[in-house]
Amino acid sequence: MVKIDYHIHTRLCKHARGEVPEYVARACALGFDEIGFADHNPIPGGFDREHRMEVHEFETYIESIAQARQQFPEISIKCGIEVDYMPGCETAVRTFLGSFDFDYVYGSVHYLGDWNFDNPVFVHRWQHHDVDEIYAQYFEALERMIRSGLFDIAAHPDLVKKFGHRPQRLELPAEYERICRQLADAGMCLEVNTSGLRKDVGEMYPDPLMVKIAEQNGVGVVIGSDAHQPEEVGYAHGQAVALLKQAGYTTVCRYSARCREEVALDP
Ligand code: ZN
C-alpha cells in the first residue's frame, strides 16, 4: 500500500505559506510514500493574479520540485498543477499544458462567470443569488470541465458547498450520477479533498454519496489535503481513507507523466 497526498500548494500562489522543502519534510515525517504539488496555474494577462504564481515564476515552481527530489530521495515527489477551468479557457490551457510534462493535472471550478464563488471576500454575493441556481451552474461548469478532455482529476468535486449553502430543490443524487458517468467516460479520477473539513461546511469534498456513486461507475480516486501551509500536508488522511473504504474502494490512483495506475489503499 502507498500513502499519497496529491494536492499541495506552495507560497508562489500568494495565499499559501511555506517553501517546497518544508512541505516535503512534513510529508516524510508523516510517513507518506508519495506526494504531489498542485499549485494554482499561472494565467497570462493578470486574471486573478493575486491567487496564483506569475507566469515568470513557473520555472521556479518546476525547479524547486526538481531540487526537492534531490534533497529527499526517500519520498516520491510528483509535479502536478491545479488548473482553473472557465468556459472559453480551453485553447490557452491546452497550450499551457503542452509546455511541460506534468505528472497529473487537476481541473477545478472556482469561478462562475467573473465570480470567485469560493472566496470568502466575495461570500456576500451568495445573498443575491438563488442557491439552487448556483449549484446548477456549478455542476454545469464541472461537466464542461470534464468534457473538455484537458484534465486528469476533478478537484474538490462539490466545492460549491464550501460555506454550507444547501440546495432546496436540486436533486443532488442525479447530479452526482451524471458527473460520475462523465468522469468514467473521460477516464478521469475524482479527488477526495479533505480541506472541506477546515471550512464552514465541515465535511470533505465530495459528499460521501458521490464517492459511492463514483465507485459504482468505476471512477478512480485520489486523495488530496489541499495544503496551503506545511502543517496541512496529509490533513485528515485517515478519514479520507475510511470514506473511500466505506464506499467500497480498495485502491487509489497514482500518476506519472499523466498515466495512471491503481495501488492498494493504505490500511
Ligand atoms: Zn489555493
Ligand code: FE
Ligand atoms: Fe481549488
Ligand code: FE
Ligand atoms: Fe488547491
Ligand code: ZN
Ligand atoms: Zn484547491
